[in-house]
Amino acid sequence: MGELEQAVLEALWDLDASRCGADVPDGHGASGREVHERLVGRDLAYTTVMTVLDRLVRKDLVVRQRDGRAFRYAPRLTRAAMTAELMHEALEGTRGDREQALVSFVGEASAEDLAALRRALDDLR
Amino acid sequence: MPTPVVLGALAVLLAGPLPWVLSRWSGLRRTPVAAMVLWQSTALAAVLAAFGAGLSLVTERLWEDPAGPGDVVVAALAGAVTVVVLGRLLLSGHRTGTSLRRARRVHRERVDLVARVDGGVSVLEHDVPVAYCVPGMSGSRIVVSRSTLTRLGPAELDAVLEHERSHLRARHDLVLEAFTVLHLAFPRWVASAAARREVEVLVEVLADRAACRTGDRRALVSALVTLAGSTAPIGSLGSAGSSLAARVEVLRDSRAHPWQAGSVSVLAAAILALPTLLVVLPWLSGLA
Numbered sequence: 001m002g003e004l005e006q007a008v009l010e011a012l013w014d015l016d017a018s019r020c021g022a023d024v025p026d027g028h029g030a031s032g033r034e035v036h037e038r039l040v041g042r043d044l045a046y047t048t049v050m051t052v053l054d055r056l057v058r059k060d061l062v063v064r065q066r067d068g069r070a071f072r073y074a075p076r077l078t079r080a081a082m083t084a085e086l087m088h089e090a091l092e093g094t095r096g097d098r099e100q101a102l103v104s105f106v107g108e109a110s111a112e113d114l115a116a117l118r119r120a121l122d123d124l125r
Numbered sequence: 126m127p128t129p130v131v132l133g134a135l136a137v138l139l140a141g142p143l144p145w146v147l148s149r150w151s152g153l154r155r156t157p158v159a160a161m162v163l164w165q166s167t168a169l170a171a172v173l174a175a176f177g178a179g180l181s182l183v184t185e186r187l188w189e190d191p192a193g194p195g196d197v198v199v200a201a202l203a204g205a206v207t208v209v210v211l212g213r214l215l216l217s218g219h220r221t222g223t224s225l226r227r228a229r230r231v232h233r234e235r236v237d238l239v240a241r242v243d244g245g246v247s248v249l250e251h252d253v254p255v256a257y258c259v260p261g262m263s264g265s266r267i268v269v270s271r272s273t274l275t276r277l278g279p280a281e282l283d284a285v286l287e288h289e290r291s292h293l294r295a296r297h298d299l300v301l302e303a304f305t306v307l308h309l310a311f312p313r314w315v316a317s318a319a320a321r322r323e324v325e326v327l328v329e330v331l332a333d334r335a336a337c338r339t340g341d342r343r344a345l346v347s348a349l350v351t352l353a354g355s356t357a358p359i360g361s362l363g364s365a366g367s368s369l370a371a372r373v374e375v376l377r378d379s380r381a382h383p384w385q386a387g388s389v390s391v392l393a394a395a396i397l398a399l400p401t402l403l404v405v406l407p408w409l410s411g412l413a
Binding site: 002005006009059061079080082083084085086087089090091100101102103104105106107109110112113114116117118120121123124125 | 225228229231232234235236237238239249250251253255256257258259260268270285288289292297298301305325328342343346347348349350352353354368369370373374376377
């Protein structure tokens, strides 16, 4: 299932990128039909694509906007912005008194910590 | 001495002064496995002693023949306090567990959507170096950024990955979760914050040890220098800083400490077993 979600989101990102610059009259996002066409090589049923799109909307990864009788879908974040969000969570998780969802290799380091580390490295040479 | 008094005193000792002393004994980290067992047995014994104190006070008063109104009031109060302690623990456990699992699932799903998988490791396209793991029953992930891959040599990268794999293998997340539950249930009056901080250091020390066992120590330290040096936000000095210093100190010390490991393990076992044998069993057999 995750693999399908990835394919659909990739398709939305691609459609988003190809639309960039061109002034599209019908506004933001792509229709379910366009996403389905984009994934033509994968031999997916249209309803499957719609199910996955709905799931992505529920997960707040995709936003949809009513357009007549159908919806238009757009990724909430670009790929780079989503990566940045994850990086932020990873770096943020290393501090604070909250519960730790992620376990980092190394958290914040003070200047003294770094000096101690370099001394240890020199000793091991 | 009456059972409730002994158990109550024991609960106080195990929840306050003992963790306080242990958290100040930095040499304890040189035997991280035994230290981890000691912290867990201390926490478990403290909780059990607290329950034992409450329950034995209830039975002591109600089994009295005849039980006067005063006895009933004392028993009711003791029972109520015991129920509150149990309730707080269960509630905190439920909240922490639910929110951790949710945060991890949501994070993991998004990692799977944007990261490229390379040799079982998820790679995020980003120029800040990070390495972390997302623990989970239904699929854990080791995540690094592209910058980590370019900055680290092969041996250093192996050390980092082995460190993270050891976190996942040993389920360090469950130990951290248990101590977080305790801390959130009883944030004040007991040394739960110190205990959690120390356990956080110990899981890192244990993962460092595991990485050194398969790779070389130099590669690990050098990876720490590279990654710590570039993620550090300038001027911020968190509690995590001292945990890094502690890790370096343990990494520099390659000697074995069999005597310390042995005696700490015996202490850990004694803390759990002795109160049970000397206080709880006589009390239970007295009830029968």
